[in-house]
Amino acid sequence: MFASLTGAGIRIGFQRNTPPFSYSPTAGFRPIGYSVDLAGLVLARIHGGADRVPPIEAVEVTSTTREGLLDAGRIDLECGSTTITDERRRRFAFSRPIFRTxxxxxxxxxxxxxxxxxxxxxxxxxxxxxxxxxxxxxxxxxxxxxxxxxxxxxxxxxxxxxxxxxxxxxxxxxxxxxxxxxxxxxxxxxxxEDYGFLLRKEDGELRRAVDEALSDVFGSPEYRALIATWFAGELPGLGFSLEMDPGDRSFVSES
Incomplete structure (x- = not known):
C-alpha cells in the first residue's frame, strides 16, 4: 500500500467554490461534489472497500495554492477541477482525465x-x-x-x-x-480540455492505482448515479439544478 494513503489519514485538497465539482455549502469546510464523491469511489477500490479507507482530511485549497500545498507535502493529492496542461505535467503528475470542459x-x-x-x-x-x-x-x-x-x-x-x-x-x-x-x-x-486528479511526480505507483480504480469506476452503476446526482439533479445546499446531460455533451472524458 502507498505511504501517502495509509497511517492516520489521507489529506486531500478540495476547493470551496467550484460546484458541482467541489464546494462547501456550509460555514465550516465540509466539501461535497462530483470530484469529492469520485475520490471516495477511487479510494474505496484502492483499499478494498469503503469501510477500509483510512480517515480523510479535507484540506481547503484554491487554484493558486493547490500546487504549492501538494509540492510541500501538505496534501497527498488534489481532487477538484484542475486542468491537465503540459506546463503542469512538467512539475506534477495527473490521473487519467475525469472530466472534459x-x-x-x-x-x-x-x-x-x-x-x-x-x-x-x-x-x-x-x-x-x-x-x-x-x-x-x-x-x-x-x-x-x-x-x-x-x-x-x-x-x-x-x-x-x-x-x-x-x-x-x-x-x-x-x-x-x-x-x-x-x-x-x-x-x-x-x-x-480535460480535468484530472493532481499528484506528485514521485508518486507513480499511486497514480497507476488511481488510474486503475478510475477505469473501474467509470464503468460502474455507482458512476452513473454520481453523474445524475451532480449534473442532472438539484445541487445539495444550493437549491438549483444544472439540468445537464454529460453523456450527450461528452463532458465526461473517455481518454
Missing part, C-alpha cells in the same frame, strides 16, 4: 460597443483560452484575481466589470443561484 463568458447588463472588462483567475486556463482565441467576437481588457470566488464577487458587485470567464460548468453553477435578470452567457466557447 470548455470555457464560457458571462455578461451582465449592456456595455454597448466598448471593449468588455472581463474578470477571471489570473494565470488560469480560462485566461489562456480567452487570450488564445483569435476572434472571440468582441474586444476586451482582462482583470486577473486569485480565485474563482473573487472572480464571481467582482463580476456581481463591481460596476467596473462587465463579464467573467471561467469553466462553463463552474460558471453556470456560480451564477445559477444569483437573482440577476441582466446576466447571460455568450454563445462563444473557448478551448477544450
Amino acid at each position: 470548455s470555457h464560457r463568458i458571462a455578461l451582465k447588463g449592456d456595455p454597448g460597443p466598448r471593449d468588455l472588462r472581463v474578470v477571471g483567475i489570473q494565470g488560469s486556463t480560462s485566461q489562456a483560452a480567452l487570450e488564445a482565441e483569435p476572434d472571440p467576437g468582441f474586444g476586451y481588457a482582462f482583470t486577473g484575481v486569485p480565485s474563482i470566488g473573487a472572480a464571481r464577487d467582482a463580476f456581481l458587485a463591481d460596476d467596473g466589470i462587465d463579464a467573467m470567464v471561467a469553466d462553463e460548468v463552474i460558471l453556470r453553477s456560480l451564477l445559477a443561484g444569483e437573482a440577476r435578470a441582466d446576466v447571460r452567457m455568450l454563445d462563444v466557447r473557448l478551448g477544450g
Whole structure:
C-alpha cells in the first residue's frame, strides 16, 4: 500500500467554490461534489472497500495554492477541477482525465460597443483560452484575481466589470443561484480540455492505482448515479439544478 494513503489519514485538497465539482455549502469546510464523491469511489477500490479507507482530511485549497500545498507535502493529492496542461505535467503528475470542459463568458447588463472588462483567475486556463482565441467576437481588457470566488464577487458587485470567464460548468453553477435578470452567457466557447486528479511526480505507483480504480469506476452503476446526482439533479445546499446531460455533451472524458 502507498505511504501517502495509509497511517492516520489521507489529506486531500478540495476547493470551496467550484460546484458541482467541489464546494462547501456550509460555514465550516465540509466539501461535497462530483470530484469529492469520485475520490471516495477511487479510494474505496484502492483499499478494498469503503469501510477500509483510512480517515480523510479535507484540506481547503484554491487554484493558486493547490500546487504549492501538494509540492510541500501538505496534501497527498488534489481532487477538484484542475486542468491537465503540459506546463503542469512538467512539475506534477495527473490521473487519467475525469472530466472534459470548455470555457464560457458571462455578461451582465449592456456595455454597448466598448471593449468588455472581463474578470477571471489570473494565470488560469480560462485566461489562456480567452487570450488564445483569435476572434472571440468582441474586444476586451482582462482583470486577473486569485480565485474563482473573487472572480464571481467582482463580476456581481463591481460596476467596473462587465463579464467573467471561467469553466462553463463552474460558471453556470456560480451564477445559477444569483437573482440577476441582466446576466447571460455568450454563445462563444473557448478551448477544450480535460480535468484530472493532481499528484506528485514521485508518486507513480499511486497514480497507476488511481488510474486503475478510475477505469473501474467509470464503468460502474455507482458512476452513473454520481453523474445524475451532480449534473442532472438539484445541487445539495444550493437549491438549483444544472439540468445537464454529460453523456450527450461528452463532458465526461473517455481518454
